[in-house]
Amino acid sequence: MNILIRLIITTIAVLITDLLLPGVSLGDMSETNGLLTALLTAAVLGLLNAVLKPLLVFFTLPVTVVTLGLFLLVINAVIVLVAARLVPSFQVDGFWWALGFSLVLSFVQGVLQAFDGSKRNARREKF
Secondary structure, three states, rough: OOHHHHHHHHHHHHHHHHHHHOOOOOOOOOOOOHHHHHHHHHHHHHHHHHHHHHHHHHHHHHHHHHHHHHHHHHHHHHHHHHHHHHHHHHHHEEEEHHHHHHHHHHHOOOOOOOHHOOHHHHHEEEE
């Protein structure tokens, strides 16, 4: 159930980020195609973050340490670009738009997850 909630939150965050950034497109939003593209993009981003991101972080660990973790922003942008290649209607106009997409997406996800009560309920159940 937690995975489904996170997928819905990420889908909403992808839709909001599409509205905020002109260099990112989910396709025609007048049809359900845009919503399905947002759902597919959220699923692909979740899968890439679970599989590809740990590998990239491991192989770029020295650069990440030297840059005090700022290279993780580049890794996030690369993951967004890979997702844009995998999802047919999801388009990103370049690296800087991918970087902006990852930053805005993280912020919007954080705001939306603040309204989700599952983390607070999990903390209450521990004690």
